[in-house]
Every structure is written in C-alpha cells, then in structure tokens.
Amino acid sequence: MPTSLLIDRINAVLPQTQCTKCGYDGCRPYARAIALDNAAINRCPPGGQQGVQALARLLDRPEPELDSSCGEHLPLQVAVIDEAHCIGCTLCIQACPVDAIVGANKLMHTVLADDCTGCDLCVAPCPVDCIIMVDAGHEWTAQHADTARTRYEQRQHRLQALHHESSGLAARTLANKAPVAALASSDSTTRQAVIAQALERARARRQKA
Ligand code: SF4
Numbered sequence: 774m775p776t777s778l779l780i781d782r783i784n785a786v787l788p789q790t791q792c793t794k795c796g797y798d799g800c801r802p803y804a805r806a807i808a809l810d811n812a813a814i815n816r817c818p819p820g821g822q823q824g825v826q827a828l829a830r831l832l833d834r835p836e837p838e839l840d841s842s843c844g845e846h847l848p849l850q851v852a853v854i855d856e857a858h859c860i861g862c863t864l865c866i867q868a869c870p871v872d873a874i875v876g877a878n879k880l881m882h883t884v885l886a887d888d889c890t891g892c893d894l895c896v897a898p899c900p901v902d903c904i905i906m907v908d909a910g911h912e913w914t915a916q917h918a919d920t921a922r923t924r925y926e927q928r929q930h931r932l933q934a935l936h937h938e939s940s941g942l943a944a945r946t947l948a949n950k951a952p953v954a955a956l957a958s959s960d961s962t963t964r965q966a967v968i969a970q971a972l973e974r975a976r977a978r979r980q981k982a
C-alpha cells in the first residue's frame with residue numbers, strides 16, 4: 774500500500790480531537806509516526822481501547838493496553854469561556870487546533886460548542902483562568918471527527934499559506950505555541966504577575982472607554 778494511503782487510513786481511525794495527548798502535534802502527525810516510524814498504537818486516550826483495537830486490526834499488529842501515561846479515556850467535555858472575565862488576549866484562539874473559538878483582540882471570546890473537540894489545549898494558556906471544561910452531554914461521533922478533521926486541515930492550510938516563505942508550518946505552529954507553552958509552564962509568581970498585568974491593562978482600557 775502506498776505510504777500516503779496508509780497514513781490516510783490510520784488517520785481515518787483516529788478520533789480527530791487534535792488534543793496532542795499522544796505526544797504528536799495532532800492526529801495526522803501521529804498517523805504518520807505510526808506508518809513511518811513504527812510508533813506505538815496505544816497512545817490515543819480519546820480513542821480509548823476501542824481505538825487501539827481498530828488500529829491493531831488495520832495494521833495487523835498485536836493489541837496492547839491503552840498507554841495510561843498518555844492519559845485516560847474520559848467522557849467528552851467542551852470548553853466554556855466565562856465571558857465576564859475574558860480580557861481578549863487571543864491566546865486561546867492561537868491554541869485551538871480546530872478554530873472553535875471566535876473573538877478579536879481585546880474583545881470577549883466565545884467557544885463554538887458544536888466545533889469544540891474537548892482537547893483542552895485552550896485552558897492552560899488563558900492568563901485569567903476563565904476557561905473551564907464541562908461535560909459535553911453527548912458522545913463524540915464519526916460526524917464530529919469528520920468535521921474536526923476538516924477544520925484542523927483548513928487551519929493548517931491557512932497557517933501554511935500565511936507563513937510559507939521561510940518559517941514552514943512546523944516552525945509557525947511552534948512559534949504560535951511558544952508564548953502559550955511558556956506561560957503554562959511558568960511558576961506561579963510569574964503567572965500571577967502576568968495575570969495582574971493583564972487585569973491592569975483591562976482595567977485601564979475600561980477606564981479609558
Ligand atoms: S485524538 Fe489526540 S491523542 Fe488521539 S491521535 Fe489525535 S491528537 Fe493524538
């Protein structure tokens with residue numbers, strides 16, 4: 774089978790939440806690693822044991838237990854933004870792999886619940902902790918996966934088109950993630966300082982308005 778077809782078929786089995794819990798930058802990069810680098814097939818918590826089984830069948834490999842170091846298979850959640858506290862910093866938009874958040878710089882942001890994959894990648898970057906994950910109240914279906922795959926690919930194409938010159942998609946993605954990751958991994962004093970500065974800027978804007 775041609776490699777690209779194999780990657781497509783593996784990708785079609787993956788749930789497309791694009792959560793990166795497998796350790797790769799989305800479902801397709803994980804599919805590539807399975808096809809090209811013989812990566813383990815048990816690293817996708819959203820797919821659960823059923824997903825591992827489907828991959829084992831597709832690839833005619835033994836079926837291992839889901840690797841719990843990647844996370845647990847949990848009921849679907851979606852993100853909700855406490856709009857009263859949002860300062861419009863756009864960090865969550867940069868973190869969302871499927872463009873499920875709308876908003877503009879310095880304006881309130883909102884999650885499009887129907888398009889949210891529950892990946893929770895937007896939660897850690899928020900400097901004022903105003904994004905929470907709540908039970909979605911529905912299952913993740915094949916139709917959700919199709920929509921998420923399309924939205925993820927559209928975002929990748931858009932980033933590539935915008936930054937095709939020297940940076941490349943991977944570099945651009947990392948550049949987007951750098952401030953996000955730095956903030957998420959900073960110590961609590963730094964984080965509190967960033968939050969205080971953000972709140973101060975928001976207060977100043979409100980006073981000006
Ligand atoms: S759903 Fe998450 S863990 Fe599973 S393959 Fe996609 S990005 Fe990786």
Ligand code: SF4
Binds near residue numbers: 869874889893894896
């Ligand atoms: S809104 Fe948050 S949880 Fe939902 S898909 Fe985007 S980053 Fe993931």
Ligand code: SF4
Binds near residue numbers: 862865866
């Ligand atoms: S990261 Fe938080 S404060 Fe910033 S735009 Fe998103 S929800 Fe609002």
